[in-house]
Amino acid sequence: MSVRTVGQKFVELCRAGKNFDVMRTMYAPNIVSVEGDGKETAGQGPVIKKSQDWVSDKEFNGETVAGPFFNGANPDQFAVYFTLDITPKATGKRTTLEEVGVYTVKGDLITREQFFHDGAH
Amino acid sequence: MSVRTVGQKFVELCRAGKNFDVMRTMYAPNIVSVEGDGKETAGQGPVIKKSQDWVSDKEFNGETVAGPFFNGANPDQFAVYFTLDITPKATGKRTTLEEVGVYTVKGDLITREQFFHDGAH
Numbered sequence: 001m002s003v004r005t006v007g008q009k010f011v012e013l014c015r016a017g018k019n020f021d022v023m024r025t026m027y028a029p030n031i032v033s034v035e036g037d038g039k040e041t042a043g044q045g046p047v048i049k050k051s052q053d054w055v056s057d058k059e060f061n062g063e064t065v066a067g068p069f070f071n072g073a074n075p076d077q078f079a080v081y082f083t084l085d086i087t088p089k090a091t092g093k094r095t096t097l098e099e100v101g102v103y104t105v106k107g108d109l110i111t112r113e114q115f116f117h118d119g120a121h
Numbered sequence: 122m123s124v125r126t127v128g129q130k131f132v133e134l135c136r137a138g139k140n141f142d143v144m145r146t147m148y149a150p151n152i153v154s155v156e157g158d159g160k161e162t163a164g165q166g167p168v169i170k171k172s173q174d175w176v177s178d179k180e181f182n183g184e185t186v187a188g189p190f191f192n193g194a195n196p197d198q199f200a201v202y203f204t205l206d207i208t209p210k211a212t213g214k215r216t217t218l219e220e221v222g223v224y225t226v227k228g229d230l231i232t233r234e235q236f237f238h239d240g241a242h
Contacts, residue, residue, distance in 0.1 A: 038193020066202065069221050069237035072159020079221040079237040081187065081202040100190050100200040100221055116190035116200040 003105045007068030007078035010103065010110070014065045014080075023048045028109035036099070036117040047113075054121075059087040061094065077104050097121055124226045128189030128199035131224065131231070135186045135201075144169045149230035157220070157238040168234075175242075180208040182215065198225050218242055 001009075006026070013022045023044070033047045034040050041050050067080035084097040099121065104112035115121075122130075127147070134143045144165070154168045155161050162171050188201035205218040220242065225233035236242075 034192060034194045036190070036192055038196075040194070066219055067221070067237075067239070069157070069219070069239055071155060071157055071235055071237045073155045073161070073235065075159075077237075079200075079223075081219075081221060098187055098190070098202075100188070100202060102200075102223075114192055114194065116188075116192045116198075118188070118190055 001108045003076060003078055004068070004070065006105045006108060006110070007070070007080075007103070010078070011065050011068050011080065014063065014082075017063075019063075020048065020051070023051065026110050028106065028111045031110060032112050034112070034114040036115050036121060057089050059089065061085040061087060076106065077102055079103070122229045124197060124199055125189070125191065127226050127229060127231070128191070128201075128224070131199070132186050132189050132201065135184065135203075138183075140184075141169065141172070144172065147231050149227070149232045152231060153233050155233070155235040157236050157242060178210050180210065182206040182208060197227065198223055200224070 010022055010026060027044045027047060029044050030042065031044055031047055032040055032042050033050065041047050062085045064083045065080055068078040070078055080101045082099050082101060086097060087094045097117065099115050099117035102114045103110050131143055131147060148165045148168060150165050151163065152165055152168055153161055153163050154171065162168050183206045185204045186201055189199040191199055201222045203220050203222060207218060208215045218238065220236050220238035223235045224231050
């Protein structure tokens with residue numbers, strides 16, 4: 001598959017709410033996930049667990065996904081803009097988080113994801 | 122200024138429609154601009170001219186700017202998500218373009234901008 005095809009499949013699954021299917025089927029075994037604070041998590045299992053932990057204390061009301069977007073100087077990457085509509089269980093206060101994700105693709109699998117956001121997520 | 126401050130000033134000026142003020146006051150003399158197709162333009166003057174040429178055959182109806190967003194592993198960068206509401210003069214057909222911009226900052230000035238989008242802009 002081309003990076004374009006991988007990016008389109010990624011966005012399609014996210015829009016269908018299948019974010020964990022993305023992680024299970026499109027993430028490389030050795031994927032590295034870089035959060036906004038720079039913290040890295042390595043390996044498909046630990047990255048999936050990180051997301052499970054993240055959603056465990058929230059109601060997830062929905063998301064929007066813009067993209068995928070491409071740049072010819074970085075032909076192995078695509079970028080996406082997310083809005084995440086969540087309600088932290090601790091506060092019950094609904095809020096929208098925004099982030100840009102930059103994904104690196106090798107051999108049809110995502111080997112790196114890097115999130116840009118503002119403040120704690 | 123911190124990269125955060127530079128990014129916030131950038132977004133503030135763009136939201137006020139002052140995109141060319143951004144280029145004149147926040148771009149380094151040796152800035153490199155990388156378009157979605159990978160084509161590079163070097164130098165503040167040529168980059169400003171590229172934008173002037175881009176808008177010359179369009180009505181620019183407005184833009185939205187989300188961000189700035191940051192990642193601790195790339196502390197000299199910020200990312201932005203734009204929607205650009207334009208009407209090409211040739212067709213008169215109003216449309217919205219989307220793109221992610223990744224900006225690199227050195228010494229309070231923007232030294233590199235890289236746009237990710239889908240299809241021709």
